[in-house]
Amino acid sequence: QVQVAESGGGSVRSGESLTLSCVTSKYTTTSNCVAWFRQAPGKKREGVARVFVPDGTAHYEDAVKGRATISQDKAKNTVYLQMDSLKPEDTGMYFCAAGRSVPGSGGYCAHLETWYEYWGQGTQVTVSS
DSSP states (O other), rough: OOEEEEEEEEETTTTEEEEEEEESSOOOOOEEEEEEEEHHHHHHOEEEEETTTTTTTEETTTTTTTTTTEEGGGGTTTEEEOOOOOOGGGGGEEEEEOOOTTTTTOOOSSSSSEEEEEOOOOOEEEEEE
């Protein structure tokens, strides 16, 4: 079992930056991908970005591409999501999840949440205009 915990959410103004942190209790082959998802009020949860932990290969969804950066500290089992130029539409609950890479893919982390077995409780991000 892998525990996941997010932190770093808060209330910011449009154009500001925020860095979220995701700590996993341990690294296993079933948690070699870490992804960020978000859910705005009244909307479905959507992917934001994801990283293949062994080599740091990251993917970003179109809504945040160019404004988000994933980084990690392997020694601390921590993945960071830096969000710049925040917009009101970035408001939502941000979830971190860990799961396995797609078998036979050479380390591809899927964007669908069904691939992620371990989830945190979420951290709220509110962006005001």
